[in-house]
Amino acid sequence: MSKNGFWAISLLLGFFGCANDKPALDNPSRGSIIVAADESFKPLVTQLTSAYSGIYPDTHFEIVFKPEQQAINLMLQDSARIAFVTRKLTQKEQAVLDQRKIVGAATKIATxxxxxxxxxxxxxxxxxxxxxxxxxxxxxxxxxxxxxxxxxxxxxxxxxxxxxxxxxxxxxxxxxxxxxxxxxxxxxxxxxxxxxxxxxxxxxxxxxxxxxxxxxxxxxxxxxxxxxxxxxxxxxxxxxxxxxxxxxxxxxxxxxxxxxxPVYVLSREAHPGLGSGLVNYVARDAGSLIIYKLGLWPSVPYNREVNLKN
The missing domain is CATH 3.40.190.10 (Periplasmic binding protein-like II)
Structure with missing residues (x-):
């Protein structure tokens, strides 16, 4: 084998080795993310994330409770994946995500x-x-x-x-x-x-x-x-x-x-990851039941089925 061929193979192996060393992206059933939340929602966010981790033991949420504007800023700065707050982003805040070609999302989960x-x-x-x-x-x-x-x-x-x-x-x-x-x-x-x-x-x-x-x-x-x-x-x-x-x-x-x-979950997630998994859980039946239990009004009501027998 020529010297040039040897170095070419080494470079290819090195490239693929680096690619394999990249941490795997989180997904709805595995991984760890940071969640920012306004401190007034601490009982709500604590119960929702705890229930989700109970279903998916390989997930972990590091929750940072801050005043609302600071929680939003953490999400905009990519120091948190999602944020539980009371409003959608302003045009100026949305522009921060737009500059990075991030669509973002705002999901209303409760009143x-x-x-x-x-x-x-x-x-x-x-x-x-x-x-x-x-x-x-x-x-x-x-x-x-x-x-x-x-x-x-x-x-x-x-x-x-x-x-x-x-x-x-x-x-x-x-x-x-x-x-x-x-x-x-x-x-x-x-x-x-x-x-x-x-x-x-x-x-x-x-x-x-x-x-x-x-x-x-x-x-x-x-x-x-x-x-x-x-x-x-x-x-x-x-x-x-x-x-x-x-x-x-x-x-x-x-x-x-x-x-x-309203209560919103703001997200900057660019792939179907753990943040999306939590939002989907919160916005559907199981999460709505926890919201209902906490005394708030879920955006998607929890429907109870009752079978009546003669």
């Missing part, structure tokens, strides 16, 4: 709500959207300005993070551009909001409803202890208690609770 919570010693558990608007415009600052309450002193509005989806959703709902003069206190998580409200009767907390809506989860009972969930009415002058709705399943699904919002 969620922002729950308003107060200390159990506070009897003022009914608010109108007009009253909430006045709270965020600065016209109402004291509990004594609200009807039916037993609290006095200033109202402290408590959120989980300066950049959280809960805060952004409420500010957008009431078209608030400047929070400088508002009495807003932020913690580091939805759970810390719950703890703060439990210790402070003057607080009005805002959390993702999935933190307190799973009736079968012991943690829900623990977190709900010593709290009231506020009923909200979009009527200007409600006359009865039935005019107020809480952020629980039927009122979310029937669009009666005013502070409802």
């Amino acid at each position: 969620d709500g922002v729950a308003l919570i107060i200390n159990r010693s506070n009897t003022d558990s009914l608010l109108t959207m007009n009253e909430l608007k006045s709270l965020f415009s600065g016209k109402i600052t004291q509990w004594s300005q609200l009807k039916g309450g037993n609290q006095t002193g200033p109202i402290t509005l408590v959120f989980d993070n300066n950049n959280s989806s809960n805060l952004e959703f409420v500010l957008n709902t009431f078209k608030v551009n400047n929070v400088r003069n508002l009495r807003i206190f932020t913690t580091r998580s939805n759970r810390e909001v719950i703890d703060f409200v439990r210790k402070n009767p003057s607080a009005l907390g805002f959390i993702g409803v999935n933190w307190i809506s799973d009736g079968d989860e012991p943690l829900t009972a623990e977190l709900s202890r010593d709290l009231r969930v506020v009923g909200v009415s979009d009527k200007a002058n409600p006359t009865k208690r039935d005019d107020y709705y809480q952020p629980f399943q039927e009122d979310l699904g029937m669009m009666r609770y005013p502070l409802r919002r």
